[in-house]
Amino acid sequence: MVSDQLYKELSNAINNHKKVALLTITSYADKELVGKKLLLMNDKRYVVDEDYSQELIEVLIEGAYSLLLQNKSKTFSARYQEEEMECFVEVFLPPLKLIVAGAGHVSEPVATIGQMLGFYVTVIDDREDFANQHRFPMADEVVCSSYIEYFRNVPLSPHTYILLLTRGHKFDVVSLQEILKREESIPDESRTKYIGMIGSRRRISGVFEQLKDEFTEHNFKNIFSPVGLDIGAETPEEIAISIFAEILSVKNASSGKPLKEKIPSYSKLKFRERKDR
Numbered sequence: 001m002v003s004d005q006l007y008k009e010l011s012n013a014i015n016n017h018k019k020v021a022l023l024t025i026t027s028y029a030d031k032e033l034v035g036k037k038l039l040l041m042n043d044k045r046y047v048v049d050e051d052y053s054q055e056l057i058e059v060l061i062e063g064a065y066s067l068l069l070q071n072k073s074k075t076f077s078a079r080y081q082e083e084e085m086e087c088f089v090e091v092f093l094p095p096l097k098l099i100v101a102g103a104g105h106v107s108e109p110v111a112t113i114g115q116m117l118g119f120y121v122t123v124i125d126d127r128e129d130f131a132n133q134h135r136f137p138m139a140d141e142v143v144c145s146s147y148i149e150y151f152r153n154v155p156l157s158p159h160t161y162i163l164l165l166t167r168g169h170k171f172d173v174v175s176l177q178e179i180l181k182r183e184e185s186i187p188d189e190s191r192t193k194y195i196g197m198i199g200s201r202r203r204i205s206g207v208f209e210q211l212k213d214e215f216t217e218h219n220f221k222n223i224f225s226p227v228g229l230d231i232g233a234e235t236p237e238e239i240a241i242s243i244f245a246e247i248l249s250v251k252n253a254s255s256g257k258p259l260k261e262k263i264p265s266y267s268k269l270k271f272r273e274r275k276d277r
Contacts, residue, residue: 003049006039010092017094017120017155018042021068023060026075027086040064056080064089094159095120096251100139101147101175102165103130106198109240110163111139117244119161124150126171147171151178156192161247163227164197172197172207180211180219194250196227196243229256 006022013020023038038060039047046061063076067089075088098114100107103125114121115138122141125131131144143150147166162179164172176195183191197204204225228242229249249256 003037006037006047006049009039009047013039013041014092014094017097017157017159019068019071019094019159020092021064022090022092023064024088024090025060025085026088027084028080029083033085040068042068059085060087063087067091094157097122097157097160099124099154099160099162100165101125101151101163102167102171103127103135103142104165104167106236106239107163107165108136109237110165110243111136113240113244115139117248122154147175148178151175152182156182158190158193160192161194161251162192162196163243164195169199169203169206172199172203173210176207176211176223177214180215184215184219191222193222194247195223196246197223197225198227198239199225201226224250 010020010022019042021040023040025033025036028034033056036052037049038052038057040061044061044065046057048057059078059080063078064087067074067076068091071091071093073089073091075086078085078087096119098111098119098121100110100114100121100123103123107123111121111123120141121139122143123131123136123139124143124145124147126144126146128144131142133139133142136142156179164175166172166175176197179192179195197207199207207225208220224246227246228239229245231238231242231245233239233242245256248254
């Protein structure tokens with residue numbers, strides 16, 4: 001049973017979109033330890049509901065931390081005071097977060113599909129007439145703020161996917177500047193996996209031209225622009241589908257190629273000959 005203290009800490013972590021693991025000792029010679037729990041955070045902070053020996057805490061964290069990093073819920077075995085111990089690790093992942101910068105006509109179907117796919121959807125725009133819940137009832141959060149201020153402070157993680165669908169080149173530049181500044185000094189595995197930017201070739205070239213002297217090529221490797229997969233999309237709804245096809249290919253580490261390429265070529269099959277009528 002989870003104590004009130006651990007339950008509160010676990011709820012806070014989930015509500016604040018933080019990854020956390022709940023450890024439960026399931027087997028040990030000293031039956032008084034069976035059922036004891038520890039809450040482990042992504043930065044190795046931990047919470048216990050009663051006093052445990054430091055040795056026990058270290059054994060539990062050492063066995064569970066790699067599973068937390070790998071997002072794996074499973075049982076591990078370890079030695080504690082010369083006895084075999086088993087502990088079950090249950091990993092609670094934060095919801096994937098989609099930040100849609102710009103509240104224009106493409107953003108509406110994007111927010112709708114994002115919500116359907118289980119993303120926590122935030123729409124940000126600096127115009128009150130556009131950034132409101134009436135236009136985006138499907139979004140979990142609608143923010144009216146300057147792009148600079150928002151991207152300077154919003155929490156970012158590998159579970160964050162960002163779409164820059166703003167109304168102009170200058171807003172893309174300032175948004176990217178803030179994102180890349182923050183991610184420049186952190187390891188690759190802690191960065192956002194996907195930053196998609198809409199725009200023409202000229203607009204995109206202009207954005208990169210303004211930023212190339214401030215950042216290295218390595219900073220740009222998670223930027224996808226023009227955004228989306230090439231499916232000939234024209235309408236806002238088609239563009240949204242193109243965008244999410246690309247996002248899912250990144251999320252699932254998939255090629256995005258047609259599935260028919262995974263089976264033998266049709267040209268090798270012998271079909272019956274067609275008879276002219």
